[in-house]
Amino acid sequence: MPTTTIDGHTIGVNAEGFMTDPSEWSEPLAESLAAQIGIELTDEHWKAIGFLRDDFAKQGETPTLRRISVMGGIPTKSLFQLFPQKPAKKLAYIAGLPKPHGCV
Amino acid sequence: MTTTQTTPIVPAFGDVDTDRKLAIICSKGNLDMAYPGLVLANAALGEGVETHLFFTFWGFDMINKKTMGDLKFTMLGNTATHMPQGLGGLPGMTAMATHQMKKSIAEIGVPEVPEFLQQIVDSGGHLWACRMSADMQHLEQDDLYDEVEGIISASDFIEITAGAQLLFI
Numbered sequence: 001m002p003t004t005t006i007d008g009h010t011i012g013v014n015a016e017g018f019m020t021d022p023s024e025w026s027e028p029l030a031e032s033l034a035a036q037i038g039i040e041l042t043d044e045h046w047k048a049i050g051f052l053r054d055d056f057a058k059q060g061e062t063p064t065l066r067r068i069s070v071m072g073g074i075p076t077k078s079l080f081q082l083f084p085q086k087p088a089k090k091l092a093y094i095a096g097l098p099k100p101h102g103c104v
Numbered sequence: 105m106t107t108t109q110t111t112p113i114v115p116a117f118g119d120v121d122t123d124r125k126l127a128i129i130c131s132k133g134n135l136d137m138a139y140p141g142l143v144l145a146n147a148a149l150g151e152g153v154e155t156h157l158f159f160t161f162w163g164f165d166m167i168n169k170k171t172m173g174d175l176k177f178t179m180l181g182n183t184a185t186h187m188p189q190g191l192g193g194l195p196g197m198t199a200m201a202t203h204q205m206k207k208s209i210a211e212i213g214v215p216e217v218p219e220f221l222q223q224i225v226d227s228g229g230h231l232w233a234c235r236m237s238a239d240m241q242h243l244e245q246d247d248l249y250d251e252v253e254g255i256i257s258a259s260d261f262i263e264i265t266a267g268a269q270l271l272f273i
Contacts, residue, residue, distance in 0.1 A: 036112060064213075065150055076226035085122075086151055104143055
């Protein structure tokens with residue numbers, strides 16, 4: 001697996017660029033990852049990221065959008081506003097987690 | 105081998121092809137045939153693809169307020185259940201099969217049809233009803249799920265979805 005350096009953070013990533021070790025993640029790193037894909041993090045973004053990190057720690061897999069809206073209490077519409085076009089993947093990327101595998 | 109890049113490796117989210125469109129024609133009113141279109145529409149929206157669903161013929165049951173929450177699954181004519189076809193005709197069998205399928209769907213966290221349609225709309229999807237089906241069934245816009253944008257002709261749908269990839273279900 002390659003490593004890549006973003007704003008001085010050196011992280012292990014897969015071929016696509018998703019982090020391979022969630023323990024290498026930190027909040028300052030999230031800011032840098034978000035900036036790479038043109039997103040400036042607000043409190044609302046952090047709420048979603050926090051849910052993803054917690055849920056991944058408990059479930060061992062990245063939640064789908066459906067799960068984030070139902071269990072995390074963040075409406076689907078907001079997720080599309082906060083992380084435009086590809087909310088599930090962008091959110092997973094910023095949270096330092098693999099892409100979600102679930103279909104819905 | 106471990107390599108270190110000077111240019112950061114970042115997923116190519118910026119390369120989203122914003123021109124991509126998907127049109128899904130939902131023509132079936134069975135519970136099991138409602139889901140493929142909904143799941144694919146939801147997936148496409150999550151990938152930033154403009155998505156339009158057109159409900160026609162039996163697919164109208166998916167957006168008719170009276171039926172949308174009560175779609176059924178039957179073993180009859182469906183050899184994929186691998187049960188004797190005669191069983192499917194017994195009284196109560198369709199209700200049982202429907203209950204079982206709804207349970208399996210709920211267990212994996214997938215919503216029922218009305219809620220799924222709402223999720224699709226919240227994700228930016230467009231719902232359209234077929235004019236001919238509405239006329240045949242004597243239904244008006246008020247009889248349909250509130251988020252249906254309009255009752256339109258087949259030609260209008262073809263026009264709206266110019267350049268789209270199309271799925272007929």
